[in-house]
Amino acid sequence: MAILTYLEAIRQGIWEEMERDASVFLLGEDIAAYGGAFKVTAGLLERFGDERVIDTPISESAIVGAAVGAALMGMRPVAEMQFMDFISCGFDQIVNMAAKIHYRWGARVPLVIRGPAGAGVHGGPFHSQSNEMWFVHTPGLKVVVPATAYDAKGLIKASIRDDNPVIFFEHKYLYRRVKDEVPEEDYVVPLGKAAVRREGSDLAIITYGAMVRTALEAAGQLMTEGISVEVVDLRTLLPYDEQCILASVRKCSKVMLLHEDTRIGGMAGELAAMITEKAFEDLDGPVVRVTAPDTPVPFSPPLEDYFLPGVQKVVEAARKLAAY
């Protein structure tokens, strides 16, 4: 099996889907000859031509709207946002046009909107956002956040094959930092299924995206202190895998919810509510949230370091919860 980066795995996934299915095509800014700001789509123009790898003007709303139109016509468009921060400019088309069509009149809208999200590269307030919750709170969409290269490939393939609009958040910090073994053959990682990344018994950390690494690192450290931590990687935020989450909660009886996104209205709140509704009796302590503070993402390294939940913050919160 080849060792691929997270970024290469996404490209391979897209590539294979384009080979498989002529209805898959790409559109976005600077994605064709240039191969995209992060080079995720590099080489695809050469292979598939300019009818299937389409550079657009700087028009996020038209990009999303056009993707909807093409999807209605039976295609499977994959639209890139140069940074997921700019998805706010195509927001209305996503939440009102794409998300509601199937409910309203039954048509299929198979499309993927993908791009780099997340902080950690000193991108400042407009190149570092984690904007998944706007979409998790929009019925009709699916929201996917891979944490490994294997998943990145399997999830992008599943997203492209899905018959619904999927918002696919790639973490730019992971693009070239994460590498794993990625099978060259065809496989998908099904949407809606979480993965237990590490088994444990004292405490479950439920997280996603770049924070999976943070959680695993913290879990390793906590092990040396005799605290056994289970780490759950959600992989899909909408629909999320209630069963897997509840299994870990029941097993560990203590839960930490961890994300890089800000706190109020974040994914951790949703999961805490679901857990206390469905597993109240199984809990041996408060459901703890470790998240970014409620601020924009600041630019300067010391500020950004403070903003991001790091291993130490996770370890400290875990110790306290374990001792509860």
Added chain:
Amino acid sequence: MAILTYLEAIRQGIWEEMERDASVFLLGEDIAAYGGAFKVTAGLLERFGDERVIDTPISESAIVGAAVGAALMGMRPVAEMQFMDFISCGFDQIVNMAAKIHYRWGARVPLVIRGPAGAGVHGGPFHSQSNEMWFVHTPGLKVVVPATAYDAKGLIKASIRDDNPVIFFEHKYLYRRVKDEVPEEDYVVPLGKAAVRREGSDLAIITYGAMVRTALEAAGQLMTEGISVEVVDLRTLLPYDEQCILASVRKCSKVMLLHEDTRIGGMAGELAAMITEKAFEDLDGPVVRVTAPDTPVPFSPPLEDYFLPGVQKVVEAARKLAAY
């Protein structure tokens, strides 16, 4: 004291602020001669002239952006969205421009974006949305949702005086259905303070907007069954009144979170998380959410009735929780 409708109370609040402070002005679609789709701004053009009551083209993004520009110049713009559903078209300017300026470079951005939200009038999927969570999850904004005429006036006045961007959700179902005594003199209802609408001891229902009425009606019914329900009206969703919520939780030990918005990623999740973090020991039962299902808002009356949490749903969920 005069009896005013919720709608008249908002108008009076705006009117008084415009009298008090020449920097307050209004902009939006059809708000001047026509007085707005719901007539909230009727009469203001005649009183304050067309430099302070400005009709705009159909350009929500420019409306919000212009409000930001004017706010930076020392004004206090109040922008109307004809329906809060259309706020998605000005979304980017709100979450990226308005919300982050003060954090980034310290300038004041005192502005209000207001308009009718919510369901119950058979408006269909695009005239019935409850879109508060996009903004509750955006640090730098404040989010206000009045439930009574008294509050509507006091909160719009406080919002206009606030030095931050405030998103003000008026519930269109309440516009002409809710009437209370509204003092003619100047008063504000401070942002960030919840109100206990009914005292009780067995169970606290925490809610906001049109659901406050639903909660109160359910509480009345439950009283006859011997269940004493406390009803908390949040009034402001961001920042929300942690102290008031926790006091009710501690008092009742059982909590129901109720809203008209859909469930996943809704306000109830946030509050459930906060409550289990901060008052875990005080809880005598799961934190229960009663919300709309995760669908767009359907049009046809039987569908919309099903969608909206009604008194019966609340009563049933309360009975179950009380018996826990």
Added chain:
Amino acid sequence: METARGASPLAKSRTDRKKTPGPDPQLLERMLYYLKLTREAESRIEQVLYRQGKIVGGVYVGRGQEAIGVGSAIQLVEGDVVLPSHRDFSCFLIRGFTLRQILCNWMGRANGPTRGRDNTLHIGDVNRGVIPIISHLGDTCPVACGVAMVLKRRGKNNVALVHFGEGTSSRGDVHEAMNMAGVMKLPVIFICNNNAYAYSTPTSKQYAVKDLAVRGAAYGMPGIVVDGNDILAVFSVVAEAIARGRRGEGPSFIECKTFRMSGHSAHDAAEYVPHELFEQWKQKDPIARFEKFLLAKRFLTEKQIERLGAEVTEQVDDAVAYAESSPLPEGASAAEGVYCGPDCWWKESSR
């Protein structure tokens, strides 16, 4: 920017000059039929059913501007797609929705095309080449671009028509779409029905140019002004734009000048509209005008037109009765069909 006025299939019209075939007599009759059916159905909805409380929610009609929808959509062939505005009732009829289906939708019935989930003309069917508007004005323009990308790639010379109001032209999405269509030479015909008002807002507060058609030049496409109350003129101008699109020459922008002979919606008395304007525009009524033409040119007799009127009334009666006796949806069905999947709720019954 070009201006076309009153080109008719009989006179030496722009269309004739370019040898695009003009409408034939049967087509003329079909046009009148759709005009009258639309007028009758919308009037019944606005002035009867709404007042009787049988239609809940907003009611928007296109009275006085029916020539735009009919004169344009009537020309579409299989594989073409139309994205009508909220005032283009006729487009749905022309593309094969039955009046019964449409009335069911207005009345929130289970057997309407949206099964009660959405209202008014928010009715779509990909197989019929109809993609409906959402309330968020202008949002269908980018969607039309995506449709046209696919049409272009399919290589069958199909086109997409997207209709919108002059007020809608102020929205960013319309700009992004027109620009994208220009750059990619997409076969989209942008049809703006300029009915002088956007809700209460007159054009003087909506844009600062004489003719919106000038916007065509801003995107490298023809921009044409046409009398929107003259169905033959609309037909010709749209015919040319469609031909252009089919030839692979890219998009066109057509501004149809007309007037909204109603309030913005059924609850709006339109007191902000000077009364004379209604009087003036009544004289230009597109249906009366077309009937006069058909009579003068002996395409139809008074009798035939009367018969058409009776037929249309009967159809509306039938559709209203059908819709009224149709069931409302089951409340619990509201929870179904949010997602499309192998066990898709929508597939279970035919639409």
Added chain:
Amino acid sequence: METARGASPLAKSRTDRKKTPGPDPQLLERMLYYLKLTREAESRIEQVLYRQGKIVGGVYVGRGQEAIGVGSAIQLVEGDVVLPSHRDFSCFLIRGFTLRQILCNWMGRANGPTRGRDNTLHIGDVNRGVIPIISHLGDTCPVACGVAMVLKRRGKNNVALVHFGEGTSSRGDVHEAMNMAGVMKLPVIFICNNNAYAYSTPTSKQYAVKDLAVRGAAYGMPGIVVDGNDILAVFSVVAEAIARGRRGEGPSFIECKTFRMSGHSAHDAAEYVPHELFEQWKQKDPIARFEKFLLAKRFLTEKQIERLGAEVTEQVDDAVAYAESSPLPEGASAAEGVYCGPDCWWKESSR
């Protein structure tokens, strides 16, 4: 759409004809100073500090297009407001930010104007009349409209200048803003720096017209093409637009044709740009050209220009040293100042 080329304050320029005063000799020297200071500072940032890893995050420069920022912003008076693009370094200097402040911001230092919260030229100060761009392209255009509404109401004949790239012109916000400015006759000067590329995207994939200036006509405002590498031409054309704005005659749109003499950002080698283009445009370098003019017309001597160069280098040295020795912010300060309130964090220390 009008075209203006190379109008100079000495030739019989459009400006002279209209009796707008041309730049005076002192002004010419200040213009050269800002041009050179901008070039030197940006080069240091892009080619030295960035490569040394002293600047983290994106680095965008305006090499080759400095004449646009300088030739426009230099004309502003007290009360005017500028909203520069990400390549208009000069505007900040002209409006009184010190080079030290700006360098501190690029390097994320606590004493930069954003205190490390935001990067590059995202620097604002209402008192100086500078409202910065956010990364979301085009968003400042509507903001400029709001600024101009207030300027208009104040009645002191002030104007707002907003700069943006040709790629940005595709965004809906630019349309909504230009239309709004046209309708309300707002004193906004929309200045588009058309540098031939938007990241890797050439203008042929961005719009379908020859000159973007044609868009002016779509909004009822003048649309003017000018050679963006000729600072005197830029000056004249902008002077006229500003005068129009001050007279209450509404907005203008100016397209400055120029070329991006760099990659999109410091990490971009711009391999997609045909090499000849860089060669060609090097010949048109706005600074060399302006120096030649100043020498030929004896406004300045070689010696004086050299001295200016030395001065500029010294200033950049100083600012870099200052910024490098300035502290980074305390991590925990990241949590402060999200909201403005009576105890506002931002007020506690001077910016």
